[in-house]
Amino acid sequence: MHVLPGKLPVLLMGIVCITEFHVVPFVLQKDPKCGQKVHETNPWSYLNLFTRIVGGSQVKQGSHPWQVSLKRRQKHFCGGTIVSAQWVVTAAHCILERNILEYLNVTAGEHDLRIRENGEQTLPVKYVIKHPNFDPRRPMNYDIALLKLDGAFNFSSSVLPACLPDPGEKFEAGYICTTCGWGRLNENGVLPQVLYEVNLPILNRKECSRALSSLKKPIQGDTIMCAGFPDGGKDACQGDSGGPLLCQRKHGVWILAGVVSWGMGCARGWIDNEKKKYYERGSPGIFTDLSAVLSWIQENMSADLKMKSSTPFCGVQDGKLPDSEGELHFPGSLKQFYQNHQLCVWTLLVPEGNYILLHFSHFDIEPETFCDFDSLSVYSKDNRLLGKFCGGDLPLPILIGSNSIRLKFVSDSKDYGTGFSMMYKALTPHILPNSGCESIAILFEEGVLQSMHYPEQYSNLADCQWIICAPEDHVIKLSLVDLTYQHLF
Known part of the structure; x- marks a missing residue:
């Protein structure tokens, strides 16, 4: 994509990496636990913040069973994450169009966008809940929405929910987390047809704020979290709006830590932003921090259950x-x-x-x-x-x-x-x-x-x-008894 001077393209950053997969034993429960999957990746936890991940490859089918594709008349346009059989988390900026429910469908078990594969499930959306603090004029803050599905996904080895974080759960700076989607593999590249994953280190708030303050229009927000490599590089790629940022607990399940929101450019470093022209500057990948909006998510999901059990x-x-x-x-x-x-x-x-x-x-x-x-x-x-x-x-x-x-x-x-x-x-x-x-x-x-x-x-x-108001076929009579008001000359 050609970047014009003075423009802020909505491009989502990530790092494509080669990952060795192995199959672990998997027994599907009737009520499956969240954050578990058939194809596991080797753990990246606590790698040095500046470790470089080189190269890239697509993931195998079923590697991210919580990943969904939001489709506009069968065409993919945003990602999302399954958090229960009837709820999907995505970015609020993905669902701004006025008549979106008329054509919006959610496909789980998706891997190759070109073909219909075994295990795919597609459902329409019953209604959308955007965060009330989301402002389209400042779309980087509170960029999160819930999709209530019109129906329920049947969980299988290729369709499973990710876990929401525990209250107060945070992943420290340097923790390597994973985001995935069907985004571009480089800034001017074509869109891939199969699912890719990217691995990024979490940045601390100070580093995140410093990077965002160097942009032409500095960005601030209560729900922003950053991830990425400060020096950029050719091995970095664009992610996918609305998709997940997943962090794996030590020897444990995968947690939905963030929602892919935006980024300035693709594979651009931000260490020397002050020396660059504004339109050449880069930024980390920007995500909506799930821990900052967790209570809102839980309130709305539980309110829906209460509504079903009572008579409104x-x-x-x-x-x-x-x-x-x-x-x-x-x-x-x-x-x-x-x-x-x-x-x-x-x-x-x-x-x-x-x-x-x-x-x-x-x-x-x-x-x-x-x-x-x-x-x-x-x-x-x-x-x-x-x-x-x-x-x-x-x-x-x-x-x-x-x-x-x-x-x-x-x-x-x-x-x-x-x-x-x-x-x-x-x-x-x-x-x-x-x-x-x-x-x-x-x-x-x-x-x-x-x-x-x-x-x-x-x-x-x-x-x-x-x-x-008077009855039909009647007229209203007004009788002024006294009228005194200020005269203007």
């Missing part, structure tokens, strides 16, 4: 919330994404003679000009649409002149968000003189409206809105 609001036609006040969090956690193809209905019912105040503290629903894709709608008790909301901005508080309303959430198949959180509260009508200021008041009955503090002066920078 969306599992029934009408969920009634009859209290005078309360909270509604959908889908249940600010870190959890709602699913596609959902229809969720809640009825808020407060004591007779009271009005309802809605106040939103979190709002993240797929944006669209007319909210025709995903939306939260508010209906009166006689089924009139009072408001329809989507996007990422918090709606103003809503005061509704009725003791009962219905909330309806719908989602399509194209995108997703983290839903909404709101508080609702019963209010008596005597607060109406100040209603509509810093909120929207929706009124159904005949009455009197007054500006804030009337008959005293209203406050500066006030923003007061009232919506008056």
Whole structure:
């Protein structure tokens, strides 16, 4: 790939190595342990940080049974790692496209992309969970996502899960770990059709930060970890976005320590970056540190299990919330994404003679000009649409002149968000003189409206809105009793 001056190509670094394989005894359990495989590699643990690995070759089929290929209409575009029969870990930047679920499939047991081999399994994706702190404008931080499969992989000698790290588990600087994928074998080379693995030493945070600070746009992040050889070399190659960085415990199982994210160039050293032009500088391979996002992964995987064992609001036609006040969090956690193809209905019912105040503290629903894709709608008790909301901005508080309303959430198949959180509260009508200021008041009955503090002066920078609803085939008559406002000349 030709690198233009001033451009930051998303290229993922690695080292291709020749590895001698041997077959170890393997007995497949009904519930197999993670991190075990048929074809083992000779251990590289605790080699000197600057040891050079020369040459390269492809791996044998089954060498990385947790490796998956993310495919767009049967074409490989990113890697991923199996962590359970129904969950795959990948990079968030791999699944940014709006309609990705319409064509995304995950293939396990893949080795040669040109042919269908024995042991391959392909499943569609039910939904995607990107880390809520991932920002496409700064895609190197929190670059991680979970794929919930629509179905489950059948574990075999060629399809097995990798282990997640234990809480607090770290691999020290100099520890040699392995990443694998179908990435380019050199910066301007062609894509291989068979799976390759690359072996890289972990860098300490100081070395990682120093290397990244030498780039034209220095990179910082809470979840970044680095691996690679400082002096680069012709034996280095590009890895594969979304794929695993695997570290083997001493005489033990393989741990998913990181997710392949990005790198500057391929096989470029970074020792003398300051002496190079910006577009010639290199970087280590950059990975998302699994230990930094482990709790988020476990929360979302366990939340899915809890959802299966309980009846959520969306599992029934009408969920009634009859209290005078309360909270509604959908889908249940600010870190959890709602699913596609959902229809969720809640009825808020407060004591007779009271009005309802809605106040939103979190709002993240797929944006669209007319909210025709995903939306939260508010209906009166006689089924009139009072408001329809989507996007990422918090709606103003809503005061509704009725003791009962219905909330309806719908989602399509194209995108997703983290839903909404709101508080609702019963209010008596005597607060109406100040209603509509810093909120929207929706009124159904005949009455009197007054500006804030009337008959005293209203406050500066006030923003007061009232919506008056009348039955069908009626008109609304407004009679001004007193109107005084500031004149501008």
